[in-house]
Amino acid sequence: MHKLNIRAARHDDIDRIMELEDDGFHQRIQEDKSVMLERMQHFPAGFLVLVNDSDLATGYLCSELWDSDGSLQESAFALGHDIKDTHRSNGSQLYISSMTVAREYRGSGLGKKFFQQSVHMLRTELAQLRGSILLLSAEWTGAHKIYQDSGYTEIARLKDFFAAIATHDADAIIMQTQFSEQR
Ligand SMILES: CC(C)(COP(=O)(O)OP(=O)(O)OC[C@H]1O[C@@H](n2cnc3c(N)ncnc32)[C@H](O)[C@@H]1OP(=O)(O)O)[C@@H](O)C(=O)NCCC(=O)NCCS
Numbered sequence: 001m002h003k004l005n006i007r008a009a010r011h012d013d014i015d016r017i018m019e020l021e022d023d024g025f026h027q028r029i030q031e032d033k034s035v036m037l038e039r040m041q042h043f044p045a046g047f048l049v050l051v052n053d054s055d056l057a058t059g060y061l062c063s064e065l066w067d068s069d070g071s072l073q074e075s076a077f078a079l080g081h082d083i084k085d086t087h088r089s090n091g092s093q094l095y096i097s098s099m100t101v102a103r104e105y106r107g108s109g110l111g112k113k114f115f116q117q118s119v120h121m122l123r124t125e126l127a128q129l130r131g132s133i134l135l136l137s138a139e140w141t142g143a144h145k146i147y148q149d150s151g152y153t154e155i156a157r158l159k160d161f162f163a164a165i166a167t168h169d170a171d172a173i174i175m176q177t178q179f180s181e182q183r
Pocket of ligand 1 (some may be wrong): 023024025098099100101102105106107108109110111112113135136137140141142143145146149
């Protein structure tokens with residue numbers, strides 16, 4: 001598979017990351033710059049950007065490490081939550097808190113490749129990972145397809161989680177996958 005140009009985000013990517021956030025998500029669920037910076041500083045290896053030939057970020061994926069005790073507290077998924085409250089440096093579950101690619105790059109397979117190659121990079125770097133978890137709106141069919149094709153399955157729904165932005169289905173879907181030994 002063609003290897004994309006993916007690297008850890010740097011402080012000077014932040015303005016571009018905020019543009020991608022604005023392009024990718026409804027205003028009511030966009031994260032603040034301070035939240036993004038905190039994520040980058042607290043778990044630098046988990047904040048990745050997809051870059052073009054000019055090293056400009058055309059997508060980002062950010063993540064945290066969670067304990068595997070299965071305590072799925074709704075507050076851990078909340079917009080604006082502080083990564084310092086949820087991230088555990090020895091956690092075995094990769095929680096993918098957000099992912100997007102710039103609008104002009106969508107629809108040609110890039111989102112799926114970026115997601116899968118990012119997860120692969122993180123698994124290679126973080127030997128303790130045993131699985132991964134994420135949350136998405138029931139209305140985000142493109143993202144759902146990517147996660148399903150990457151081995152994630154639905155484990156729970158949070159009713160009306162996306163009430164502020166939904167047009168027909170406000171539920172959040174929580175999806176999870178277990179990693180096999182093979183990377
Ligand atoms: C989700 C997102 C990253 C997908 O990026 P993309 O480059 O368009 O995705 P791809 O082209 O790789 O598409 C992956 C698959 O989903 C399918 N797909 C894409 N958009 C779709 C849609 N709106 N409805 C149904 N299927 C869709 C594609 O056909 C493709 O399927 P295939 O692999 O069987 O051909 C991009 O749309 C985005 O940034 N959206 C805004 C932010 C967002 O929703 N992030 C997810 C947060 S959980």
